[in-house]
Amino acid sequence: MKVFLLGGTKDSINIIQHLKNNYDCHILTTTTTEYGAKLAREGGSDETIARPLPKDEIKEIIINDNYDLLIDATHPFASHITQTSASLSKELDSPYIRFERPTTNLENIDTHNIHYADSFDEAGKLIAENYPNGNVLHFAGANTMEEILKHIPVERFYPRILKVESSIQKCESLNVDPNHIIPMTGAASLEENMELIEKYDASVMITKESGEVGGVIEKIEAANKKNVAIVMIQRPKIEELNKNDIVSNLEELDIKLKNFF
Template sequence: MKILLLGGTKDSTDLIKHLKSNYDTYILTTTTTEYGSRLALEAGSDDTISRPLLKDEIIGIINNSDFDLLIDATHPFAEHITPTSASVAEICDIPYIRFERPALSFDDIDTSHIIFAESFEDAGKIISEKFPDGNVLHFAGANTMEDVLKNVSIDNFYPRILKVEKSIEKCNNLGIPPEHIIPMKGAASLEENIDLIERYDASVMITKESGEIGGVIEKIDAANIKDISLIMIMRPVIKEVKKEDIVSDLEEFDEKIKINAETEI
């Protein structure tokens, strides 16, 4: 089975390991960074492309290499690539699976310190109104910083980002002081989050609703313990993806693979 996997997440590396352990596959993984590419290769991907791809480029890759399956395992907040991948699958008439981590259930979680927001620009507005002089820990990636900084002072802004060239370049372009940049490697533990709150005297944190795998629960718990606010951006609904094409765990994924195989027969 020849698979084109749109990756760059922990979900995608887990999926690569699962595929290599349970199926006879060739996997080409696309990521937007060299770091993501390295993790994909370490997980067992046969090859990688480590840069953002245009829609026509993805179509060309599929048509020129005779792939059997397109899997989108990008981040739940990758609003552009997921609709694009669904469209590509239709154009190329190739089986398609969207592997998306389940949304966080707040049923048994203390949400008393959470402020829900619909966008990062809204998050910045909330901070300017409620915490105008407070320090801000930004736990939502380099691509979302600019929208927050429309309403938040750089002097109070501390982003936790992957220490890769593109992310550092974004910080430099926005004028973020190097001493404000917090290098990251994977999701932070509860203890690490508490340490960051204390070290930077933070009044508020920003995060995405990226599910348990994204370390959201540890951020919520840290905010509760340190009695500070956590602004949470809710994940977007991607209307272009059919519900039946979405799976949320490896068991559902295997069932989908089985259904696709039976359909081919």
């Protein structure tokens, strides 16, 4: 079985390890960064491509190299690539799986500090209106900073980003003070989030609804302990995606694979 895996997430590494341990398969993993590709190789991926791929190139590789299955395990907010992969699978009439981590279970969590927004532009407006003077911790990636900074002063903005060249360059292009940049990898612990709130005297934290894997619960708990607000951006809705193509854990993935093969 040849698997074309759209990766770059912790979920994708788990999928690679699961497939290599349980199936006779060859895996090509694509990521947008060399760091992501390195993690994929360490996880067991046979091949990696470390750059964004347009739809036509993905299609060409799948056809020319005879890939049997396309798995999209990209971030819940990577809506463009999920739209692309879902539509491509229909064009090719080929097996397709969207691995989408579950949303955060907030049943037993105090949510009184959470404000919800449907976009980063809306989040920026919300912060400008409700927290006009407070410092802002941005835990939602480098590519979303510009929408926020349309509405709040860069002097109050503290982004937590991957320490990769593209993210640093993005900060520079937006005139973010180098002393405000927080370079980290992976989800922060409760204690780390609390330390960042204290260190930067934050009034607001921005996060995506990226599931428990993305450390959402630790952010909420830190905000509650320090009594700061969280602005949480809801996941985008993707019309091209068929709910029957979605799995949320490795057990569901196995069931899908048995149906296909």
